[in-house]
Amino acid sequence: MKTGSLTIVGTGIQLAGHLTLAAKAWIEQADKVLFALADPVTAKWLKGLNATAEALPYNKHNQRRRDTYREMTERILLEVRQGLNVCAVFYGHPGVFADPAHAAIQQAHCEGFRAQMLPGISAEDCLFADLGVDPGKNGCQSFEATDFLIRRRKFDPTSALILWQIAMIGNLGFYEPGSHRKGLKILAEVLEKDYDADHEVVVYEAAVYYPVCSPVINRIPLSKLPEAKVTEVSTLYIPPTAMSPIEHEMMASLGIDNW
Secondary structure, eight states, rough: OOEEEEEEOOOBSSSTOOHHHHHHHHHOSSEEEEEEOOOOOHHHHHHHHOTEEEEOOTTTTTTHHHHHHHHHHHHHHHHHHTTTTEEEEEEBBBTSSSSSHHHHHHHHHTTOOOEEEEOOOOHHHHHHHHTTTOOHHHOOOEEHHHHHTTTTTTOTSSOOOOEOGEEEETTTSSSTTTTOOOOOOOHHHHHHTTHHHHHHHHEEEEEETTTTEEEEEEEGGGGGGGGGGOTTTOEEEEEOOOOOOOOHHHHHHOSSOOO
């Protein structure tokens, strides 16, 4: 195994309070810290933990996000190849909507370096808590919104449905305010094939940065989705339409008398 290593961690959604003890320890002991964070306050706090901390490139001049992600991945590997123990820090959960994190881990392994990812608190974890949703009750389906549409994903309306990045539907570049209306209209039209127009949905944003902040929980009928106020971190939560019926023959096969 070569010298040099990579550990990728997440800050969680809220400043400091969501950072795990394991992630904090890896940040503090790293030879080099690189980060992709959502706000300058968290970046300043991170530099207090490790003076080597430096922002990863985030080049909005690229037409496609994937080009910027490749730059970020290469920047991480550059430090690892120099024999340093590198800690790369990403906002939220480092493995959720974080292509550079997965790409860097894969490339490091291919080149013979030790590499690992530690879990963090994600927006989904916050959603379950803020909306009082138990994914074990009716099940839970989760899709990126553009992927949901272009792949015609099959789903069960009697189970909760979560759609991520609803302000970025059809957008391969970077978010521009007001550019989301067409995507939301198309999404609403597709969803109305399986849900009533007055079915209540929730436009959700986790409480970011500080514990004193409140989450955004905007409950609206599905028909009003195209007019909803959204940002690049907005998520759509769609409650189940009804309980799925029980198959009594299967209950009998499993020896279950009551459920």
